Amino acid sequence: MQNQAMVMTDVRKFELCNVSMPEVGTDELGIAVKSVGICGSDMHFYEGKAFSIFPNSLPFVLGHEAAGVVYQVGENVKDFQVGDRVAIEPGVPCGKCAFCESGRYNLCPDVVFLATPPVEGALKRYIKYPAFKTYRLPDNLSMTEGALLEPLSVGIHAAQRSGVTIGKTVAILGGGCIGLCTLLAAKAWGASRIIVCDLFDSHLNKALALGATDTVNSGTQNTVEQIMKLTGGAGVDIVFETAGSPVTAAQTSHIVGRGGTIVMVGNIMPDVPFSFRNLYKKEAEVRAVFRYCNTYPIALQAVASGRIDVKRIVSASYPFEQAQQAFDHAVDDKVNCVKAVITME
Numbered sequence: 001m002q003n004q005a006m007v008m009t010d011v012r013k014f015e016l017c018n019v020s021m022p023e024v025g026t027d028e029l030g031i032a033v034k035s036v037g038i039c040g041s042d043m044h045f046y047e048g049k050a051f052s053i054f055p056n057s058l059p060f061v062l063g064h065e066a067a068g069v070v071y072q073v074g075e076n077v078k079d080f081q082v083g084d085r086v087a088i089e090p091g092v093p094c095g096k097c098a099f100c101e102s103g104r105y106n107l108c109p110d111v112v113f114l115a116t117p118p119v120e121g122a123l124k125r126y127i128k129y130p131a132f133k134t135y136r137l138p139d140n141l142s143m144t145e146g147a148l149l150e151p152l153s154v155g156i157h158a159a160q161r162s163g164v165t166i167g168k169t170v171a172i173l174g175g176g177c178i179g180l181c182t183l184l185a186a187k188a189w190g191a192s193r194i195i196v197c198d199l200f201d202s203h204l205n206k207a208l209a210l211g212a213t214d215t216v217n218s219g220t221q222n223t224v225e226q227i228m229k230l231t232g233g234a235g236v237d238i239v240f241e242t243a244g245s246p247v248t249a250a251q252t253s254h255i256v257g258r259g260g261t262i263v264m265v266g267n268i269m270p271d272v273p274f275s276f277r278n279l280y281k282k283e284a285e286v287r288a289v290f291r292y293c294n295t296y297p298i299a300l301q302a303v304a305s306g307r308i309d310v311k312r313i314v315s316a317s318y319p320f321e322q323a324q325q326a327f328d329h330a331v332d333d334k335v336n337c338v339k340a341v342i343t344m345e
């Protein structure tokens with residue numbers, strides 16, 4: 001078996017390199033990777049925008065949304081077999097700190113996360129992975145659906161943190177991959193009205209197809225005015241900020257309703273002018289979402305049962321050898337590309 005990695009050697013440049021086979025440890029699985037989703041953070045890296053946080057990190061391997069087939073089982077691992085189809089959860093927490101003990105392991109200060117320097121990602125033919133963060137896929141889940149459990153986990157964690165229940169009115173600011181995953185989760189949790197706002201009609205049409213009840217084009221319409229109009233002046237019960245933009249972040253306190261909840265999902269880098277007076281008057285609250293925890297079993301069941309059809313967010317698929325084209329497409333055509341995936345035969 002010859003391992004290969006798609007190595008990022010420069011900004012917007014990949015090289016397919018022969019690399020050694022992983023040395024599978026006693027508590028690990030050897031996995032032949034079959035599907036990898038391209039995430040916003042991968043694109044950020046590919047465009048060279050992450051070098052301010054991770055200087056001197058090239059050459060590097062991207063990809064943290066992955067599924068594959070087990071080809072080797074570590075000697076301490078009891079519940080997996082060669083041939084199992086699996087998805088991996090890309091964060092491996094320490095398992096010992098107070099946050100891990102409390103179940104909020106996404107807050108573990110020692111978490112090791114795939115494709116976060118110096119930890120290489122999954123754009124390889126073969127990887128090793130700790131068995132305790134690997135999930136066996138039912139037969140009716142495709143490899144790509146397995147990889148998509150990762151972004152779906154973000155949406156599910158956001159929905160759980162928001163307290164969304166049946167009958168609630170929700171606004172989602174941003175209709176990219178994470179916005180759409182949040183939409184799928186909010187819908188599965190019973191939200192009755194889901195308003196999605198985005199700059200691109202292509203994203204809004206996708207949102208409507210996936211169950212949004214209303215859309216607002218934030219490029220041509222005033223988002224705050226439109227949402228207040230759609231809700232008869234009441235605002236929404238829950239606002240999800242998924243665009244990662246200071247503009248949408250500032251809008252959240254204007255559109256949240258009385259007693260409502262704002263959930264910050266996007267990674268917003270600059271400081272944002274924010275009306276705390278709006279929060280005060282409405283006794284609204286703000287909650288943040290950092291990745292996810294305990295969501296993989298839920299995501300897996302939701303997709304397997306047909307409750308959430310996550311594969312519909314995929315807009316393009318490329319073979320492993322064409323990873324560079326896949327990334328170029330994802331970066332250069334954000335209007336049409338909601339989610340690109342890379343597959344290995």
Ligand SMILES: [Zn+2]
Pocket residue numbers: 039040064065150151
């Ligand atoms: Zn991701």
Ligand SMILES: [Zn+2]
Pocket residue numbers: 093094095096097098099100105108109110111
């Ligand atoms: Zn920990």
